[in-house]
């Protein structure tokens with residue numbers, strides 16, 4: 374979460390279930406449960422009588438379209454090249470802007486990947502956007518991995534980056550290496566992101582030596598919120614600028630795949646971008662960066678808070694979701710949903726058999 378003078382990015386209470394899909398398939402050939410009203414009124418002998426009429430026709434296979442996110446059916450995958458750390462450098466050389474968005478779940482990651490975004494970051498901002506934490510400090514490696522794995526299953530072309538959360542690389546380099554390896558081995562991440570500049574250079578070299586590409590992240594680094602004394606734009610004075618330049622050069626020399634520049638003046642980001650061969654990806658760092666990243670919840674208005682200065686809203690998911698939910702509620706309450714067209718029906722023969730069973734039952738009761 375970024376908070377520039379009370380303006381917050383990536384709001385705190387994202388309802389993860391809003392994007393979840395119905396995971397239970399409806400099964401057409403399910404037997405009536407023993408405590409269902411239907412079973413209670415039909416005796417076993419009558420059921421046996423009707424067996425012939427009902428045989429093989431009660432229910433059947435799953436219907437074609439069920440309420441789960443369809444797997445497969447991608448149209449344009451073959452036409453797009455897989456993004457790699459090398460292709461990012463080529464983009465920088467060609468002055469072709471690089472796009473990056475966060476994603477934390479399967480459905481969103483698929484949409485982002487299929488839209489042709491080059492980099493997808495499972496950011497530790499999921500602490501706020503997905504888990505409702507106050508800041509990024511409490512999210513754990515296991516929580517991050519849970520989301521990285523979901524995103525991995527969705528992403529085909531984009532380069533997949535995972536944030537190393539606070540505490541997963543600060544203790545010692547063995548621990549950092551072990552955690553970075555988990556993101557690659559268990560999560561399927563292609564790059565891990567670490568906050569901090571010069572002081573992380575040796576650690577970053579070690580991780581790269583272990584064949585794991587690393588993304589740097591300097592400027593406003595949210596994991597340092599307590600040291601910074603809040604979410605403050607960095608590099609606003611000469612010593613701050615010098616500090617940032619040293620950080621950027623150290624990361625460049627360490628061989629990072631890209632450098633996220635967060636919350637720094639446009640002029641400083643431009644200087645850094647011109648100075649280093651590594652692609653710079655800005656967030657609140659102006660247009661001269663080699664690429665831009667935003668938190669997807671900021672982009673689509675799912676933050677429950679006013680947007681930061683640098684955020685441009687490209688959609689109103691909160692509005693769309695609220696309207697849909699209210700519509701559903703109103704329709705159910707007024708018995709408008711589901712309609713007959715939205716209901717399954719018995720096959721003709723089964724219906725006839727069932728009518729026969731019910732008629733006999735009624736006759737027996739008289």
Ligand code: KIV
Nearest residue numbers: 475496497498633666
């Ligand atoms: O966690 C995150 O979402 C990030 C981006 C803001 C770059 O680090």
